[in-house]
Amino acid sequence: MSMHLMSPAFTTTSTRKRKGANKGVTGKYAQDLVEHNKQMKRIGVKTKTFDEYVLYRQGKYKPVLRGTPMPEPYVSTHRELYKSGGTGVGVGFKKEENTYTGTLIKGIATMHKSNAVPVIDQKQMEEISRMRRG
Numbered sequence: 300m301s302m303h304l305m306s307p308a309f310t311t312t313s314t315r316k317r318k319g320a321n322k323g324v325t326g327k328y329a330q331d332l333v334e335h336n337k338q339m340k341r342i343g344v345k346t347k348t349f350d351e352y353v354l355y356r357q358g359k360y361k362p363v364l365r366g367t368p369m370p371e372p373y374v375s376t377h378r379e380l381y382k383s384g385g386t387g388v389g390v391g392f393k394k395e396e397n398t399y400t401g402t403l404i405k406g407i408a409t410m411h412k413s414n415a416v417p418v419i420d421q422k423q424m425e426e427i428s429r430m431r432r433g
Contacts, residue, residue, distance in 0.1 A: 328353055 329349065336346040347355060354360040404417045408427045418424050 325353075328356060331356070 332347070332349055332352045335352060339346050351360060404419060405421075405424070406418045407415050408418050408424065410416045410427055410430070416427065418427065
């Protein structure tokens with residue numbers, strides 16, 4: 300009567316799934332190897348041994364690559380063979396930087412919505428002020 304109050308840990312029936320013995324794998328692999336090697340012979344490809352075939356079926360087989368190997372990367376030595384003739388100082392003249400002496404522009408005026416405009420003389424100052432007032 301009190302069994303229904305107990306947890307599932309007290310049951311005697313096991314629900315765990317057990318791993319089965321892997322008995323028929325080598326026999327099945329042996330039959331499949333014969334078929335595989337027959338097909339490889341038909342198409343003219345090298346056959347596999349039993350150990351190679353088991354690794355092949357399990358996805359662990361690393362085939363030996365045939366053909367021409369990849370060439371070594373070419374490293375150019377033309378910088379060592381043909382040195383530069385210069386001294387490294389330079390080849391041209393440096394451009395003079397433009398500097399403002401402060402004699403031409405009298406000031407900066409605001410024309411439309413924070414538009415800064417350089418002002419050159421008194422006449423231009425008066426034109427900008429009239430334009431703002433209407």
